[in-house]
Amino acid sequence: MRISAKGRYGLAAMSYLAANYKNGMAITVLHISETMGISKIYLEQVFSLLKRAGLVISIKGSQGGYFLNREPNSITAYDVLTAIEIAMVEKTDSTVEEKQPLLDKAMQEIVFSRLDDAVKSCLEEITLEDILNNVEKQKEPDNLMYFI
Amino acid sequence: MRISAKGRYGLAAMSYLAANYKNGMAITVLHISETMGISKIYLEQVFSLLKRAGLVISIKGSQGGYFLNREPNSITAYDVLTAIEIAMVEKTDSTVEEKQPLLDKAMQEIVFSRLDDAVKSCLEEITLEDILNNVEKQKEPDNLMYFI
DNA sequence: ATTATACCTACTAAAGCAATAGGTATTTGA
DNA sequence: TCAAATACCTATTGCTTTAGTAGGTATAAT
Numbered sequence: 001m002r003i004s005a006k007g008r009y010g011l012a013a014m015s016y017l018a019a020n021y022k023n024g025m026a027i028t029v030l031h032i033s034e035t036m037g038i039s040k041i042y043l044e045q046v047f048s049l050l051k052r053a054g055l056v057i058s059i060k061g062s063q064g065g066y067f068l069n070r071e072p073n074s075i076t077a078y079d080v081l082t083a084i085e086i087a088m089v090e091k092t093d094s095t096v097e098e099k100q101p102l103l104d105k106a107m108q109e110i111v112f113s114r115l116d117d118a119v120k121s122c123l124e125e126i127t128l129e130d131i132l133n134n135v136e137k138q139k140e141p142d143n144l145m146y147f148i
Numbered sequence: 149m150r151i152s153a154k155g156r157y158g159l160a161a162m163s164y165l166a167a168n169y170k171n172g173m174a175i176t177v178l179h180i181s182e183t184m185g186i187s188k189i190y191l192e193q194v195f196s197l198l199k200r201a202g203l204v205i206s207i208k209g210s211q212g213g214y215f216l217n218r219e220p221n222s223i224t225a226y227d228v229l230t231a232i233e234i235a236m237v238e239k240t241d242s243t244v245e246e247k248q249p250l251l252d253k254a255m256q257e258i259v260f261s262r263l264d265d266a267v268k269s270c271l272e273e274i275t276l277e278d279i280l281n282n283v284e285k286q287k288e289p290d291n292l293m294y295f296i
Numbered sequence: 297a298t299t300a301t302a303c304c305t306a307c308t309a310a311a312g313c314a315a316t317a318g319g320t321a322t323t324t325g326a
Numbered sequence: 327t328c329a330a331a332t333a334c335c336t337a338t339t340g341c342t343t344t345a346g347t348a349g350g351t352a353t354a355a356t
Contacts, residue, residue, distance in 0.1 A: 001149055001229075001267075002238035003260065005314065011255055012244045028332065037247035042315055048334070061323020062331040077259050090150035096160045099185040106282035107159055111225050112151065115270055119149075122266035126259055134254035153345065176301065190346055196303070209354025210300040 003081070009038050010046050010084045011077065011131070017056065018072035018128040019135075026065030046084060053083030072132065078123035088123070089116040151229070157186050158194050158232045159225065159279070165204065166220035166276040167283075174213030194232065201231030220280065226271035236271070237264040 013032050020027055029047055033040035047066060050056045055075060056066045068075065082088060089112060097104040161180050168175055177195055181188035195214060198204045203223060204214045216223065230236060237260060245252040 001151060001233055001236055002240060003149060003263075004312095005240045005242060008240060008242045008244060008255065011259065012242075012248065012251055015251055015255070026332095030332080035247065037243045039315060041317080044334075045315095051334090058333060059323085060321075060333045062329095063324055064322085064332050066333090085149055088149055092150060092153050092156060094153060094156045094160075095185045096156060099183065100160065102283045102286045103160055103163055103279075105286060106279050107156065107163070110279050110282050111159065111271070111274055114274065115151075115267065118266045118270035119263065122263055123259070126262065131251075131254050131258050134258050135250045138250045138253060152343095174301095178301080187346060189348080192303075193346090199303095206302060207354085208302045208352075210298095211355055212301045212353085214302090 004085060006046055006049075006084050007081050009036070009043060010050060010080050012036055012038075013043065013046060014050065014055065014068070014075065014080050015128055015131045015135075017066060017068050018075070018132055021068055021072050024067070026059050026063070026067055028065040031065075049084050050080070053079070055079060055083055068128075073127050073129040075128050076124050077126040077131075078120060080128075081123060088119045152233060154194055154197075155229050155232050157184070157191060158198060158228050160184055160186075161191065161194065162198065162203065162216070162223065162228050163276055163279045163283075165214060165216045166223070166280055169216055169220050172215070174207050174211070174215055176213040179213075197232050198228070201227070203227060203231055216276075221275050221277040223276050224272050225274040225279075226268060228276075229271060236267045 013036070016032055016035065017027055029043050030040050032038070033043045036043075047056065047058075051058055051066075055069055057069045058064070058066050078088075091112070094104060096107075161184070164180055164183065165175055177191050178188050180186070181191045184191075195204065195206075199206055199214075203217055205217045206212070206214050226236075239260070242252060244255075
């Protein structure tokens with residue numbers, strides 16, 4: 001059970017767009033790929049998914065690029081990751097289903113559905129803004145830690 | 149992000165052992181593989197992992213087999229799945245880490261650590277007994293649904 | 297001694313993931 | 327109007343993981 005590189009790249013790229021949300025400039029894939037050290041061509045594919053999900057807006061042509069379609073505090077980690085991964089907790093079609101349908105159904109209901117819900121509600125409570133805030137917090141050397 | 153077939157097989161097999169926990173008989177891999185419709189040789193590998201994790205006890209030789217090492221209500225879905233999958237929320241080593249260490253750290257702390265915790269606490273609350281109870285519930289056609 | 301089992305290591309095939317390649321379409325600006 | 331910069335598209339390659347197979351050895355019961 002893992003978050004793919006694509007998922008990480010997507011989150012990182014969206015965070016970067018979020019950090020530049022206010023100045024209203026379009027950010028290019030090339031720029032992000034260089035800043036992050038990610039392959040440009042691969043990152044393009046990630047943006048294709050983000051766009052399809054309506055999370056970003058694109059401008060073609062010279063001086064074009066991407067920006068967020070919504071405010072950073074209204075885009076969640078769940079939004080980003082579901083745009084990129086096929087599903088959060090994915091089904092493998094199990095052989096068990098055929099011979100032990102009751103058990104298979106029980107596992108689905110008691111384990112996998114609940115897991116799916118837990119993952120969803122966890123990730124839905126995390127916004128791009130939360131990520132940025134943490135980055136800023138790390139930048140301050142004179143933070144609350146001093147008082148402990 | 150998916151639960152592998154191995155994970156499902158493991159949960160199903162452990163549930164089967166749980167269902168036969170009281171009669172104290174050793175259950176063979178062959179028996180489970182036939183009951184569930186799973187490849188025997190593959191299921192053996194699953195049991196190897198379950199044994200390594202101390203979740204089952206084995207008896208070699210003729211009339212041998214497996215049984216649970218603890219009571220069904222004290223073995224959780226988390227126990228079983230972590231015994232089989234490498235980790236619940238697995239890290240991919242990201243390129244982002246090198247060029248954007250603060251962002252990478254923020255993502256880890258704000259997203260992935262929390263996700264890991266959420267998955268863990270969800271699965272830790274589910275026992276084999278819970279799964280069996282649901283199977284039994286499905287068997288009763290005269291259940292509480294009638295009163296709704 | 298035979299049979300039934302756990303247990304072990306190596307191998308194969310298929311699927312999914314990460315990354316690359318080589319374009320076309322569109323917009324800006326010189 | 328042309329060149330540059332960009333998004334956007336499809337196909338391909340190589341790698342890693344997963345699912346499943348093969349062929350054994352060790353051990354215990356009958």
